[in-house]
Amino acid sequence: MCGIVGYIGTQAASSILLEGLRKLEYRGYDSAGIATVHEGQIQCVRAKGKLQNLEDKLAGLENPARLGIGHTRWATHGKPEEYNAHPHMDTAYRIAVVQNGIIENYRELREDLKAKGHEFRSETDTEVIPHLIAECMAHPVADQGQSLSYQSPFLEAVRQAVNQLEGAFALAVICADYPDELITVRQQAPLAIGFGQGEFFCASDTPALVAHTRAVLPLENGELARLTPLGVEVYTFGGERLKKFPRTLNWNPILVEKQGFKHFMLKEIYEQPGVVRACLEAYLRNDWAPEQSQVSPLNLNLPAVWADQLAHIQIVACGTSWHAGLVGKYLLEQLAGVPTQVHYASEFRYAPPPLTPHTLTIGVTQSGETADTLSALDMERQRRQGQPPDYQPHLLGITNRTDSTLATIVEHLINTHAGIEIGVAATKTFTAQLVAFYCLALELAYRRRTLSPTAIAPILDGLRQLPAQMELILESQERYIEELSHEFVDTQDFIFLGRGINFPIALEGALKLKEISYIHAEGYPAGEMKHGPIALLDAKVPVVAIAMPGAVYEKVISNAQEAKARDALLIGVTVSQDEHASEVFDRLLPIPVVDELLSPLLTVVPLQLLAYHIAARRGLDVDQPRNLAKSVTVE
Ligand code: AGP
Numbered sequence: 001m002c003g004i005v006g007y008i009g010t011q012a013a014s015s016i017l018l019e020g021l022r023k024l025e026y027r028g029y030d031s032a033g034i035a036t037v038h039e040g041q042i043q044c045v046r047a048k049g050k051l052q053n054l055e056d057k058l059a060g061l062e063n064p065a066r067l068g069i070g071h072t073r074w075a076t077h078g079k080p081e082e083y084n085a086h087p088h089m090d091t092a093y094r095i096a097v098v099q100n101g102i103i104e105n106y107r108e109l110r111e112d113l114k115a116k117g118h119e120f121r122s123e124t125d126t127e128v129i130p131h132l133i134a135e136c137m138a139h140p141v142a143d144q145g146q147s148l149s150y151q152s153p154f155l156e157a158v159r160q161a162v163n164q165l166e167g168a169f170a171l172a173v174i175c176a177d178y179p180d181e182l183i184t185v186r187q188q189a190p191l192a193i194g195f196g197q198g199e200f201f202c203a204s205d206t207p208a209l210v211a212h213t214r215a216v217l218p219l220e221n222g223e224l225a226r227l228t229p230l231g232v233e234v235y236t237f238g239g240e241r242l243k244k245f246p247r248t249l250n251w252n253p254i255l256v257e258k259q260g261f262k263h264f265m266l267k268e269i270y271e272q273p274g275v276v277r278a279c280l281e282a283y284l285r286n287d288w289a290p291e292q293s294q295v296s297p298l299n300l301n302l303p304a305v306w307a308d309q310l311a312h313i314q315i316v317a318c319g320t321s322w323h324a325g326l327v328g329k330y331l332l333e334q335l336a337g338v339p340t341q342v343h344y345a346s347e348f349r350y351a352p353p354p355l356t357p358h359t360l361t362i363g364v365t366q367s368g369e370t371a372d373t374l375s376a377l378d379m380e381r382q383r384r385q386g387q388p389p390d391y392q393p394h395l396l397g398i399t400n401r402t403d404s405t406l407a408t409i410v411e412h413l414i415n416t417h418a419g420i421e422i423g424v425a426a427t428k429t430f431t432a433q434l435v436a437f438y439c440l441a442l443e444l445a446y447r448r449r450t451l452s453p454t455a456i457a458p459i460l461d462g463l464r465q466l467p468a469q470m471e472l473i474l475e476s477q478e479r480y481i482e483e484l485s486h487e488f489v490d491t492q493d494f495i496f497l498g499r500g501i502n503f504p505i506a507l508e509g510a511l512k513l514k515e516i517s518y519i520h521a522e523g524y525p526a527g528e529m530k531h532g533p534i535a536l537l538d539a540k541v542p543v544v545a546i547a548m549p550g551a552v553y554e555k556v557i558s559n560a561q562e563a564k565a566r567d568a569l570l571i572g573v574t575v576s577q578d579e580h581a582s583e584v585f586d587r588l589l590p591i592p593v594v595d596e597l598l599s600p601l602l603t604v605v606p607l608q609l610l611a612y613h614i615a616a617r618r619g620l621d622v623d624q625p626r627n628l629a630k631s632v633t634v635e
Contacts, residue, residue, distance in 0.1 A: 001074035001629035002086075002100035003027035004191070005208050006172035008182040008227050009199020013068035018055060020201070020208035021072045023256055025051050026422050026623070026630040027100075027204060028074025031085035034058075035096035035174060036065030042096050042176045046085035050624070067179060069172040071098035074629040077106070078123030088127040090134035091119045094176045097133070099126040100204050101169030101189040102634050109164065129161060129171065136160040146239030154178040155226045155235075158185065162224065163237055168371060168633065170219075172202055182227040186219035189633050190369050190405060193217045193225055193232055195246045200227040205631070206249060206403070207256045207420055215246040218403060249403075256420055263622045265423035265516070269608050270474055273467035275428045276601065278417040279435040280463055288460075290453035297456055298443040302412060306394055307447035309358045313340040316348050316376040317364035318632070320426040320511060321433060324398075325364050326504035327600050328437035334597075335451060335459075336444035345372040346635070349379050357390035363397045366421065366429035367631040368404025375635060377409050398436045400429045414440065423623045424630045425516050427608050430508065431470075434601055438463060462598045469592040473605045477589065481606060484571075484587060485613035488542065494519055495533060495568070496607070497526035497545045497559060499552040505600045506546055509607030516625045517615035526552075526559035537566040544571045544610075545585070546603050549578065550596025557584055573603050 003024025007013045017034045025032075032054040033046030043063065047053035051072060071086035078084035087096040103109070106125035109132060114120065118131040136157040140149065145163070149156040154175045162171070168188035175181070184191055184202045194201035194209035194216050202225075203209050209216055219225060219234070223242065226233045234242045261267035288297040313332055315325035322344060329340040341353065345363070349372065363377040377395055384393035397410035400418045407413055416432035442459060445451040451459075488494075494513055498506030507523035514521045524533050526545065537543065545560040547553060561584060564570050572585030575593045582588060589606035591599070615622045 001028045001631060001633050003072045003204045003208070004098040004100050004170060004172050004202070005070045005204075006068070006182045006184060006202040006227070007199070008067045008180070008229060009196060010066060010229075011199065012063060013065050014058060014063045016201070016212070017068050017070035018051070018058070019211065020203055021051050021070045023207040024204055025072050026424055028072050028629045029624050030075040030080030031073045031082060032071060033085045033087055034068055034070040035087040035089070036063055036068035037174050037176055037179050038063070038065035040176055040179070042089065042093060042174065044087055044089060044096055046082050046087070048080060048082045048085065067174060067182060069096060069098045069174055069182070076102055076634055077125040084122045084124050086126060088122060088124060088130055090130040091117070092134065095130040095133050095173065097126060097129045097171055097173050099129060099169055099171050100633060101187075102167045103128060103165050103169060104167035105165070129165070129173075132161040132164060133157050133173065145237070148235060148239050151233070152178065152181060152226060154181055155183055155224075158183045159224060159235065159237065159239060162187065170204060180228050183224060184219065184227065185224040186221060188221055188405070191219045193219065193227065193246070195232065198229060200232055202227065207422075210249065210256070214249040216249050217244055217246040220408065256422060263423065263612070263616065265425055265427060265612055265622050268421055268423050268428045269605070269612065271419065272428045272431050272605065273470040273474070275418045275432050276435055276470065277467045279432050279439075282415070282417055283439040284460060284463070290457045293453040296443060296446050297453070297460055298439050298446065300414065300439060300443050302396075302443065306360055306396075307444050310338055310360055310444065310448070311358035312356045313338050313360045313362060314353070315340065315342045315362045315364060316345040316373055316380075317342070318345050318370050318372050320430050320508060321364040321366060321370075321373070323504045323508040323511070324430055324433035324437065325362070326507070327434055327501060328362070328364070328441070330501045331437050331441035332444065335441040336448055337450040338444060338448075343376070345370070345376040348376040352379065352383065355384065355387065355391050360394045360396060363395065363406060363410060364433055365397070365406055366400040366416070366418070366426055366433065368397070368399040368401040368406035369631045369633050371633050371635045374405055374409060377406075381409065398433055400432065424625055424628050425512055425611070425622075431601055431604065435463070438598075459597065462595050466594075466598060466601050469594060469602055470605055472592055473602060477606055478609055481589065481609040482613045485610065485617045488519070488614050489617050491519055491540070491542060493536065493541045494521040495529070495536065495541060495543045495563070496521060496523040497529060497543060497556065497563075498523070499526045499556050500550070501597065501600055502546040502548060502603055505603050505607065506544075508604055509544060509611070512608055512611035513614065515628060516611055516622050517618055517620060518626070519614065526556045529559055530562060534562065534566065537563055537568045539567040539569070542569040542571060544573065544607070547572055547574045547581070548596045548599045548603065549575060560584060573606055
């Protein structure tokens with residue numbers, strides 16, 4: 001959360017910074033600001049609220065500066081007011097800093113710096129950084145690693161300052177006295193450097209870079225870089241120079257445009273058939289047949305030991321990725337027979353379960369940057385290191401961003417191939433995570449022989465049909481769901497019910513609705529409703545029930561009828577050929593006939609559309625809902 005950008009080169013910096021911030025606004029939109037250096041002065045312009053407010057403020061202002069930094073904020077310390085907006089500056093207004101992360105020891109530093117005469121103007125943790133750099137410039141510390149002052153006193157001051165910071169942070173720093181230097185820092189928060197022709201960029205995420213360059217170098221933790229018009233130098237916090245080279249991103253800038261859709265979220269819902277196809281193509285062997293039982297039908301390249309000796313799986317994740325983890329648990333237990341626990345990453349870290357032998361830990365995170373998930377994985381690795389061989393860490397990541405920090409923590413990644421997702425509400429990355437879990441569960445089922453090749457084959461066939469079935473839902477249902485959404489513009493509460501493999505989809509349907517429409521929504525296992533939530537029901541509370549023919553169908557129908565008896569409007573997500581459905585449900589969201597086991601990939605689609613259209617009809621900012629950020633890089 002929070003997005004930072006920086007530019008040094010030959011073009012006017014401010015428009016490049018604004019354009020970069022536009023691509024990072026998904027990371028936070030409580031305020032925005034830029035600072036540029038020109039003729040020995042820093043010009044800093046900030047505005048509360050969305051980036052548009054900053055753009056309005058900057059409109060008409062001539063700014064020829066060729067060096068600058070920018071920020072879009074998701075507030076942690078201090079209210080979302082202009083005085084708390086980044087960039088923050090030192091007392092003399094010579095140094096400007098943008099930060100993504102949290103400085104944990106800012107209170108002590110602030111008191112110390114205040115005592116030394118530094119004047120603070122905000123409530124943020126970040127503001128200590130420019131003051132600390134100014135202090136290090138005025139009074140360099142002698143004994144902190146290898147001094148870089150022969151390269152640049154500014155660089156050395158930043159190095160000395162970051163060595164005093166505790167927490168997770170990424171920084172971009174400029175100084176009015178060093179008009180040819182942009183310093184960037186990374187410590188547990190993402191930061192990438194873009195290499196152009198005589199110009200260099202930095203950003204929290206690559207969408208802000210791809211319009212300018214595909215040559216990108218992600219910094220690693222504990223590194224800082226000095227960007228000048230002549231090139232990029234990378235150092236450790238200890239002052240050691242590193243040899244680093246950019247790599248070429250395989251990216252198409254068109255992916256970060258709306259392509260005619262009203263919102264990114266709707267575009268991303270529509271991309272799901274293609275995403276599922278891409279994911280299946282990546283992991284299913286096309287030429288496999290059950291007779292070839294000596295070859296796995298999947299192509300995941302997992303270490304053999306993970307399957308052969310596997311006794312437990314634990315999944316750590318947050319939000320929508322946690323819901324994907326719940327579907328994963330169902331599949332891993334029911335298909336591959338591996339006892340599996342799913343933990344909220346934020347809980348796992350502070351109350352981890354007792355260590356079990358032969359355990360695979362899976363981190364699920366579309367961004368690969370969620371601080372809670374990364375910390376949980378890192379902690380799991382650390383607490384297993386030094387244990388007997390059976391307890392050694394085995395870490396697997398499921399992510400949409402193989403270039404993310406997650407890749408530096410886990411031993412193996414499953415790439416979900418969903419392409420960049422801009423809408424803050426996850427849609428296509430969720431369905432891609434589900435596909436990853438189907439592939440993983442089938443791979444383990446094959447290797448552990450819990451399913452025979454002939455039992456696996458029809459599941460693979462069913463998976464291959466899903467993209468076309470998703471397309472059918474989108475073609476046939478969107479218009480109706482758009483009309484249906486009119487009924488719920490003033491609704492205040494919703495209940496979503498599901499059972500078995502569709503219980504996590506009820507949770508996901510509720511999360512989608514609440515995060516973008518601000519309607520209170522609860523997802524519940526259908527059978528649990530009578531143990532409490534049924535008290536909420538009356539004619540004003542619609543109930544969405546996912547009723548897929550299969551093991552729990554009749555039970556869900558009974559639970560739905562219990563809701564109907566309390567006057568609730570019943571909306572059913574069920575297969576199109578269900579003859580009884582119209583007798584039970586007041587409104588129907590039909591999906592093509594599908595095996596219950598594979599149904600989550602279809603049942604979630606009408607729920608995404610329902611949430612989208614209700615929010616759009618309420619006139620809300622679907623892609624950037626209030627208080628949220630796409631990538632939550634603070635704990
Ligand atoms: C999804 O709609 C949410 N915005 C949120 O719950 C998200 O899934 C969560 O923050 C985890 O993100 P990650 O997958 O990038 O780790």
